Amino acid sequence: MPETARIHLLPDLLISQIAAGEVVDRPASVLKELLENALDAGSSSIQVQLEEGGVKLIRVSDDGSGIAADELPLALLRHATSKISSLDDLERVGTLGFRGEALASVAAVARVTLTTRARGGDGAAQPHAWRLTGGSGATPEPAALAAGTVVEMRDLYYNTPARRKFLKSESTEFAHCSETLRRIALAHPEVAFTLAHNGRVSLHLARSDARGRAGAILGEEFLAESRCVDATSGPLRLAGYCALPAYSRARGDAQYCYVNGRFVRDRLLAHALREAYQDLLHGSRYPAYCLFLELDPATVDVNVHPQKTEVRFRDSRAIHQFVFHAVQRCLAGPLAATATAAAQAVATPGDIASPLPTPPAAAGVRGQPFAAGSGRPPWQASLGVSEASRSGAYEAFVAAARMSTAASTASEPAPTMVDGATAPLGYALAQLHGVYILAQNAAGLVVVDMHAAHERILYEKLKHALQQQNLTSQALLIPAVFSADEIDVAAAEENATTLQELGFDLAPVGPRQLAVRSVPALLLAADPTALARSLLHELREHGAAQLATAQRNQFLASMACQGAVRARRQLSLAEMNALLRQMEETERADHCNHGRPTWMQLSMADLDRHFLRGR
Template sequence: MSIRQLPEILINQIAAGEVVERPASVVKELVENALDAGATRVDIDLEEGGVRLIRIRDDGGGIAPEELPLAVSRHATSKIASLDDLESVATLGFRGEALPSIASVSRFTLSSRRAIDEHGSALHIEGGRLGEVTPRAQAPGTTVEVRELFYNVPARRKFLRAERTELGHIEEWLRSLALARPDVELRVSHNGKPSRRYKPGDLYSDARLGETLGEDFANQALRVDHSGAGLRLHGWIAQPHYSRASTDQQYLYVNGRSVRDRSVAHAVKMAYGDVLFHGRQPAYVLFLELDPTRVDVNVHPAKHEVRFRDSRLIHDFVYRTLKEALAETRAGMTAAGPQVHATESAATAAPAYGLPTSGSTGDALAGNGAGGGMGGDWRPQQSPLGLRVADAPSAYAALYGAPGGTAAASSLPPMPTENGLPVTAADSGVPPLGYAIAQLHGIYILAENAEGLIVVDMHAAHERIGYERLKTAHDGMGLHAQPLLVPITLAVGERDADTAEREADTLTSLGFEITRAGPGSLHVRSIPALLANAEPEALLRDVLTDLREHGQSRRIASARDELLSTMACHGAVRANRRLTVPEMNGLLRDMEITERSGQCNHGRPTWARFSLAEIDRWFLRGR
């Protein structure tokens, strides 16, 4: 068969197969064009899930009448003119493929008017065949109508899903856009009925967050904003106890563009690794900003993916930023941030509940035996319970203040006063977790704070406290290597061997001493002492895979943490152990100054708060 030039219509239809997957793809391309044109309001009218009709109206800058045919020509754009422009793209659209591709598989009408024009102009295209530009009444801005999507490509149309499913894909993309552009008003109607309206507000406002993802997410979200190395990461991450069964609330934006990126997703998952319950997914809305020349957005026809010039730096920046933010998820904090009033630091306080101090833990871990020295001197302890907290009597009494003149008031501690006025619980320095009042079934501590009732799982909380202390002690020592009597020869792929040779210093810092023995083999001469009883070959293979794909690995740290977690579990107070009120208060104070104390070592919550208003509703008070 001889070589021939493909017809223009067929070229556009082939391109449509890459750009236009379903109605949601059309909405995405057209709305992004509207935003690039400076629109502050976009109306989206849909029929039959967008298959029958998609109409996008905006109040942007508009298109000159003579440029309408050019706008639907392949690779015609006003957004780039040179390779330099392509390497620093700052707009959402730039490839010049969307309009001609959409027009080739639909009955398409483009009408527009600039503010300086007396009237609008329209261009009709059916199946890729252009009509004439004609005058039309049109408000300033642009309107694009897409009717009967894939009417001339029946093989594509039969793959479309049910109306409700296609509409769901459109709504999900609009939700993603609404999070990134709260300054733009979005109005959506379906089958002639208004279905959604996103009101304009401040950039990155909490109001838009609740409107799109729900008040539960907004109430449990931690605000993140960190800059460094020419990068900025800001947005919201949900507290660990607000987790999901799927990835449906994970939104990442790079320079304002919604994308999917495996490296960043991996960094986020690593940051949550120590606080998330098994099998659950974190929820987040994150905006990563960097110099456009450091990211390539031209790697996917639909622009869903990007490629970073330095993916290792990005991965490390995201991981460390979120890890530090999650470390502040102490028990008693609110979404706005920690509210810790404890005056002692974890490093200087005396040991409580029989936990070893940082120094003694370090001594216990410093051995070079097969288990990293954890078998010989280390013993889980539960008694005696050393106390390091002095209750604040005046603050404690404030919680029990009763109205004057009642019979009950005479039997309660006196209400403290200041300048003749009573001191409220909120003003009296009551710690976030309040003060213990009882123990329930030997499992839970009940405490009263300024807002209501606090319930603490004492074993889970104490387990986290011990775990964090063990990690701190071990981090101070570093990872010790244990030489092998007989080096292991490990057969690996050539890529893994290259990675091991390139990352020799990194592997040494992790406790491995490795030399290359051949194109696809390695000599392992030492392994991390703490993990000597693990399977070093499988562990090393996983580490090499991580280093190759993500530039770093936390396999060693994860395996170490799992071992330390087991130790902390053995050292934690057990269920059905009766604690005195001062002992319970000591545990509450430790929780308030311990990182990640809102979750146990396995990601389960360690505490719960019930406001007085919520408790009143249980008993229908005030109705």
């Protein structure tokens, strides 16, 4: 048997190298720690220089407060920090760094040089700068530097070549470094950043405000397709931007979430945001957002992960509900507010501003108005729709149209727009190729995708009716009989109660035949056989329990999709106007259930520019 190894103390260098494996896993990790130190020092301008993706060189220069000469040797020692001094400080930490491990970990696996010139108590710089090269035991030497600190890291993993083999290509490592800087810069718009790679400047961010910095990093298209969030509840505040479904992504690479200015990847927050988008994005699309959560530092533990990218909340449920409802309200903003913004931006043909009265909000509109600060061009405004369903309540809005406009006929002219005090979506003019509704409002021309809009309306009605346990069913004059597999027949018999709750009467009329005797009243125009087959498929896949909870909305979305008015269906003006009025009263009417916009606004100014009027 081999001799049992004796317990012994590890050398300090090996301890630091082990610790470095938790903090420093690639050049981007080093850059993150150095940038956080520069920000904690109160810097207003930070320059970053990289070579070979950061493997050969990372140099971070700042104009912060600097480090006193007598404290310089401590900067490279483990657990030496100016950020905290007690457990109470740790529990209320407000700085980005606090452990005192970053520089020591970097110095254990790379060659580090610190050059700094501290400011005195009166703000004046010390007589000259000091430079410290190497690890513990090194002596500071006089150096030249105007102010602040320069941290230079060379030859990452030069003394641990096995770990260097795990690094990726130069371009990949640089991409990670660039993304790290962007994440940090998003939370600190008051600081200027410059990033250079192999002698070429790749990114320069001037000092700005939150909106300007978001536009510089995420792009103006993101801002144009986003709504501004600013919600407060006691000590909690959530601010930032949530992109509308039209800006959804195939990957989750445009999701930036911060807690007290620190970029985090938190499962609780990610789940709250995913749930907030649930009625707008179904399938494999990912929402885009840039959100900043502010709360009392004592109610969040940031000392969870060595890289400080995970946090733990004291009252996680309250945080989840706050974030969920704030974002959901923002995304469910009423259509009326968006159309109003377009009306207020309209200009006369002579390019002279013509203020119009604000159109009144339609009765029944719920949610928060579209944020004026999002800077979205009026003609790009789109009403939100989720991936719900398109079930057959075509008769519902037709009946509403006939009741509200009994005297209207298809040949009757549309109401004339004489001022802004009209319906936000205006009044229908015509139908284009049986697909789009053309309407006139105070701002100009409104184009509506009638199928997508009706899909959202039906989905929201089905959800509301089911929640209120008021999903009425309508008996079919002639039952729809169709052939079915034995497993479908068994599923229909086994889940008869669930089917009735959903408004269906589905019964076997033979060993391999089922009859649909009644369907939800909202879906009368849909194909009853297709609805029944879809419902039985969901029951087989997920069971009655899941269909009543997590899968319910997806199924309702599917039903709404099937029941919505189809393309090429000719509508009268009364029917088109009824659809417009229902859109104005429906939450998330900006987009259909699949995330596509349901309408767009072309202002008179847009049309005048296109036709060169007034020139």
